[in-house]
Amino acid sequence: MSALAAPIIGDRYRVTAPATVNQPVPGPETFELIVDDYQRRLYGFALRMTGNREDAEEIVQDAFVRAYRALAKMDPQQRAELRLQPWLYTITLNVTRNRLRSKRPTNVALDSLADPDALLNETQEGPDQPEQIIDRAADMVLVEQALLQLPMHLRAAATLRFIEGRSHPEIAEILNQPIGTVKSHVHRAVRILRRILGPEVGRIAASDRPVSDSEEEE
């Protein structure tokens, strides 16, 4: 039963785990460190949410300005209690919501949102053949577009869960929702994606999936 392979999930940015995560939140005077630590993460999130690079850039800029203002107003006690990462996700999501609300649905870029380079570098076993890269990029576009078809709240749940690799309790904190609601939103998102992507799923996953030792069970 190879489908029961160990799930591949996790924090894709773990390699560069933010230095500030476990430290007291610095004041506005060291805000550069926060920007440095989180800009990739928040940009990626905003880009997956909007499907548009310019929107993502502006969202991240606005989100950091909001965070800066809020931090400047906090006293040391409030800063010490602040959980920086979920808080920054929440701000980014709020800015994204406001922006998408005031805008017509995004015109989805037809190329993959990721850099071609990132696709190239992703496999560790050496460079893929050109055809494989093209196939893969096309598949990425399918998945990205499917994600953008989800309603906003389901897209947020699915993006945080599977792309950002956050846990249920953390997503609950970011979205300010009960954990049960988060689980149900993730579940509904997956159901809709299953319907949109249909038979493509098996093909994409199969063509892409590295053989892992956990697949030998049964």
Add this chain to the structure above:
Amino acid sequence: MRCCDVERLWDEMREGVEPQREHILAHLRGCPECQEIYRENEGIAYCLTCLPPVEPPKSLFPKILDHIKTTVKISTPDSVVTIDSPIGTLWVTFRHSGITSVALDRGEGEEAVLKRLQRRLGRGLIPSQTPQWVSDTVAAFFRTHYADLERVDISDLTPFEQSALRAAATIPPGEVRSYGWIAETIGQPAATRAVGRAMARNPVALLYPCHRVVDANGALHQYAYGVENKARILLLEGYKTTARR
């Protein structure tokens, strides 16, 4: 364990929560339909997880910092101290760039003074010890009637206000000039009223000597600390108020 439970609990199971994991596995072994759904869900999750990380453009980092600089006023607080002087207690605010405001305590109470200063500066205030350079600057003014303007920061003011104050600082102690004289000195002869406003808004009274600026007919007009204090300060500087009347 029912089929709908399997679908609902699938994502939790990925986190390896026991004993649910065992129950679901047991159900899956006997239920081809659930196996299919499970496989598809895993496929979806896998597709999403596989989306490669996106890199922000290199220009984003400096853009963010610039954006913050231009939209957020620098809001680190100033320090505030009180200093005794010949005309009464002075409240002096400063930052490393210099003294940012001087206010005479006119008995309105600490809270009211601080509130007024804060509103005027648009920043917070932190009560602190008086550094030597601050007390020296103030003491030197009362001794010599000149202030070391290197230690006074008027960069928050408009360019017009700054040049009007710089012109006022050229008036020697013991003398006065008119608002019109300042306006002419800074090359804006028609701006007499604006000069009046700039003097009235002078946050660093005494150090930038707006008290040496009077009406064209020599009347003292107005002063932030009260006209009686304007007369007192001018008297300390050797100017006889009545002489010009």
